[in-house]
Amino acid sequence: MPISTNDAIIKFDSLTEVTSGTPASIANNAYGKADQGATVNWTNADDAEFAAAVLRLKFTTNPTVGSVALYAHPIDVQSTNEPPAPTANFDAINVGVFPLSFSTSPVANDTFYHTVLPFFIIPSWATAQRIDWYIKNVNTSQTIAASWQLWIVRKALGPHA
Numbered sequence: 001m002p003i004s005t006n007d008a009i010i011k012f013d014s015l016t017e018v019t020s021g022t023p024a025s026i027a028n029n030a031y032g033k034a035d036q037g038a039t040v041n042w043t044n045a046d047d048a049e050f051a052a053a054v055l056r057l058k059f060t061t062n063p064t065v066g067s068v069a070l071y072a073h074p075i076d077v078q079s080t081n082e083p084p085a086p087t088a089n090f091d092a093i094n095v096g097v098f099p100l101s102f103s104t105s106p107v108a109n110d111t112f113y114h115t116v117l118p119f120f121i122i123p124s125w126a127t128a129q130r131i132d133w134y135i136k137n138v139n140t141s142q143t144i145a146a147s148w149q150l151w152i153v154r155k156a157l158g159p160h161a
Helices: none
Strands: 008-012 031-033 050-057 067-075 093-098 113-121 130-138 149-159
Touching: 050 067, 050 093, 067 113, 093 113, 130 149
Parallel strands: none
Antiparallel strands: 008 149, 031 130, 050 113, 050 149, 067 093, 067 130
């Protein structure tokens, strides 16, 4: 069955890098903030409901267990007030988990590789919600090397042309 005019389809925005500066290495069970240079100020300008994420990372030693999770820290939720950033005592908003391969390839400790979180709901409290993005190294017992990168692409449901 072909997709007809006005059928609902997913539309994609441009892939936007949300890392800046040089993101530091991330120890086991620790968080890393994507916008180290405080220059991105990622905003859901189109008020999209959904997104996907791409993460480029490498481990200092290949993990055999664990995961890498994506967290949203909403900014200016009520005027200039916001919840605390993610810490060991406050997880903030987990929007999803990136799949990892535990084989020696493609997670070799001497090369970066990419993993994709194909769908998540963007947390929003107001129009044009600002968000700082974090990743958490969850129970891998290894360290994520510095200079990892994160991209977000907004998605929306709309009519087919």
